[in-house]
Amino acid sequence: MRPSRAVQSARPSVRIPVRHLTSSSRLPVLAPFGVKSFRFQWPADLAASWAFEMESLILGWYVLTTTGSVRLLVVYGALQWAGSLISPMFGVAGDRLGHRTILCITRAVYVALAGTLTVLMLTGHLVPWHVFGIAALTGLLRPSDMVMRNALIGQTMSAARLLGALAISRTTAESARMVGALAGTGGVALFGMGPAYVIVTALYCTSFCLSFGLAGKATRVAGAAGAVAVSIVATPLRDLRLAFTYVWGKPAILGAVTLAFLVNMLAYPFALGLMPYVAKDVFAVGQTGLGYLAASFAAGGLAGSILLSVSRVPLRAARTMLLCAATWFVLVLALAWTRGLMAGMVLLAITGVVQTFCLMPLAAVMLRASDADYRGRVMGMRMLGVAGLPLGLLIAGPLISAIGFTATVVLFAVSGLALTAAIAWRWHTALWHAAAAANARA
Numbered sequence: 001m002r003p004s005r006a007v008q009s010a011r012p013s014v015r016i017p018v019r020h021l022t023s024s025s026r027l028p029v030l031a032p033f034g035v036k037s038f039r040f041q042w043p044a045d046l047a048a049s050w051a052f053e054m055e056s057l058i059l060g061w062y063v064l065t066t067t068g069s070v071r072l073l074v075v076y077g078a079l080q081w082a083g084s085l086i087s088p089m090f091g092v093a094g095d096r097l098g099h100r101t102i103l104c105i106t107r108a109v110y111v112a113l114a115g116t117l118t119v120l121m122l123t124g125h126l127v128p129w130h131v132f133g134i135a136a137l138t139g140l141l142r143p144s145d146m147v148m149r150n151a152l153i154g155q156t157m158s159a160a161r162l163l164g165a166l167a168i169s170r171t172t173a174e175s176a177r178m179v180g181a182l183a184g185t186g187g188v189a190l191f192g193m194g195p196a197y198v199i200v201t202a203l204y205c206t207s208f209c210l211s212f213g214l215a216g217k218a219t220r221v222a223g224a225a226g227a228v229a230v231s232i233v234a235t236p237l238r239d240l241r242l243a244f245t246y247v248w249g250k251p252a253i254l255g256a257v258t259l260a261f262l263v264n265m266l267a268y269p270f271a272l273g274l275m276p277y278v279a280k281d282v283f284a285v286g287q288t289g290l291g292y293l294a295a296s297f298a299a300g301g302l303a304g305s306i307l308l309s310v311s312r313v314p315l316r317a318a319r320t321m322l323l324c325a326a327t328w329f330v331l332v333l334a335l336a337w338t339r340g341l342m343a344g345m346v347l348l349a350i351t352g353v354v355q356t357f358c359l360m361p362l363a364a365v366m367l368r369a370s371d372a373d374y375r376g377r378v379m380g381m382r383m384l385g386v387a388g389l390p391l392g393l394l395i396a397g398p399l400i401s402a403i404g405f406t407a408t409v410v411l412f413a414v415s416g417l418a419l420t421a422a423i424a425w426r427w428h429t430a431l432w433h434a435a436a437a438a439n440a441r442a
Contacts, residue, residue, distance in 0.1 A: 032165035037156045040213030045149055045169060047210065048107060049176035051114070051203035052142065056080065057276075057294060058196060059131050061287055064276045066128055074397035076135055077273025078390030083140040084383050088243055090144035091151070091380020099148040099155065100214040106141040106148075107208040113138055114201040121194040143383040151379045154367040156215050166360050166367075167308035174301035174356065178294075243377035252318065252369045252438040253378060255427035256362050259325055260385025262423070263358065265392035266416040267328050270335060270409065271297050271351065273393045274400075282405055283341050296345035300352020307353075308360055317361035317368075318431040318438035324358035325420045333413035336406045365431075365438045 032038045056077075063076045083090075094102045113134050120126040149169060157165045247253050270278065275297075279290035331351045338344050363382070370378040392412070399408040424432050431438055 031161050032157060032168055035156050037152065037213070037215035038165065040210050041149070041152060042168065042172065044103075044107075044207045044210035044214070046172040046175065047203045047207035048110070048145060049172045050179060051110070051176075051200045051207065053176040053179075053294075053298075054196070054200050054203070055114070055138075056272075057290065058193060058200070059135065060273075060276045061290065062126075062193065063128060063131060064280065070274075070277050070281075070400060071397045072128075073277060074269075074273055074393040076132060077269075078393045079132060079135040080139045080273075081143060081386050081390045082136065084143040084386035084389070086140070087143045087147055087383030087386070088377060088380035090147050091243065091377040091383075094144075094148055094151055094380070095374070095377055098216055099152045100211065100216055102144060103148045103152075103214065104208065104211045106144055107204065107211055109141055110138065110204040111201065111208055114197065114204050118194065118197045118201050121197050126193075143386050144380075146386075147379045147383050150363055150367065150382070152214060154370070154379070166363050167305045167356075170305040170356060170360055171302055171309070174298050174305050174352070176298070178298035178302060243374065243381060246374050247378060247381050250369055251427050251430035252436070253366050253381075255423055255431045256318075256321070256365045256438075257381055257385050259321065259420070259423050260359075260362060260382060261388040262385075262416060262419050263325055263328060263355070263388075264386050265388030265395075266412045266419075267325075267332050267355070268389050269392040269396050269412075270332060271348065271355075272389065274396060277400070278344075278405075283339065283344055285341055289341055292341070292345055293348060297348040297352045300349035300354075301356045302352070303349075304353040304356030305360070308356065315361060316434065316439035317364045318436060319434075321358050321361040321365065322420065322424050322431060324354050324361075326417060328354050328358055329413045329416035329420065332409060332416065336409035336413070368440075369438065 033042070060073060060076060064070070064073045067073075090102060117126070117130070117134055120130055150166065153165050153169055247257065275294055276290055279285050279287075279293050283289060283293065285293075328351065331347060331354060334347055335344075335351075338347050363379075366378055366382055396408055396412070399411070403411075430436055433439065
């Protein structure tokens with residue numbers, strides 16, 4: 001019997017999804033790109049991340065060589081992350097206005113600030129206080145960029161694709177640290193600061209334009225009338241208070257936020273803000289050597305992100321983040337006695353792999369434990385952990401001047417190991433127990 005036209009017309013709609021699923025199963029790393037929003041988000045985040053890293057190294061080297069002060073260098077590094085203290089408010093704004101809206105606004109500001117610095121450089125009017133002023137403005141917004149990225153992934157990805165999508169997203173930051181390090185330091189050496197900063201501004205422009213292709217605010221479906229009424233009368237401060245209460249009542253999220261603060265305060269300073277000092281005064285290399293060291297750390301992070309995105313081995317996320325945090329501090333301890341450039345590059349590359357295997361499961365733990373209505377606020381609370389980075393930098397600068405680089409690194413690393421063990425003990429049931437939801441294999 002010949003099938004009807006209705007049946008014939010239905011056949012393609014059945015076959016196409018089957019082919020799509022088969023392709024995704026063969027190449028799981030590409031599965032997140034099946035979501036339209038992610039196809040725009042990944043290159044937009046990549047351009048912004050490249051701009052961030054080029055900017056940080058170009059201006060960090062400028063501050064160090066112009067002022068000759070490691071204390072002013074750590075002040076510059078701390079200013080870039082000052083906005084982490086108000087990042088929960090950006091999470092509230094993202095939940096209210098939409099994560100795409102917040103990203104477009106902040107990236108438009110990046111374009112304006114980078115354009116201002118470019119004009120000052122090309123006209124020869126740049127002085128250190130210009131750098132500190134614009135770094136302070138950028139630093140208020142930069143942490144929110146990370147909040148919105150992860151919140152958008154949580155909004156658009158299924159639970160099965162979440163860790164892989166986070167790992168692929170992480171490649172934007174890690175490749176930026178590698179390529180941005182080489183392009184930033186090499187570009188300044190070849191062409192000067194002004195032309196190199198033109199590239200930074202162009203990258204910010206590209207990121208801003210691509211951000212319009214991201215998913216809009218998720219619509220609320222089938223909600224109770226009371227929930228809608230609460231949404232109408234809620235205020236930003238009330239939303240923020242609810243976010244703190246919500247996180248406090250979720251042991252897995254609270255433990256993850258605490259660990260994020262710890263690694264930012266005691267591990268990251270030596271790989272990020274203090275890298276120009278490490279290159280110049282510890283390894284005794286110039287701007288090109290700085291690029292190699294920063295690129296090595298980034299290359300390790302990129303390798304770790306790729307391994308996570310293509311791996312089919314299910315991980316216990318909470319246990320993985322704790323074990324890798326401890327390993328990270330052991331590697332920081334090894335940095336105290338490492339002096340050769342090649343040895344330093346190898347050590348930083350390994351550190352880069354380990355930090356990715358710590359932070360990606362950490363983000364997955366938080367997103368899995370979060371309800372959809374709180375996702376932006378929870379990731380805003382996650383960025384409170386980044387407040388540890390400027391704090392660690394401001395502590396490390398005076399300590400290096402007072403007791404030396406080696407003693408400071410040992411103090412930070414040993415303290416980090418002890419506090420990581422304390423976190424594992426305090427939230428043992430939620431983070432270490434094999435049966436905990438945070439350790440569900442995925």
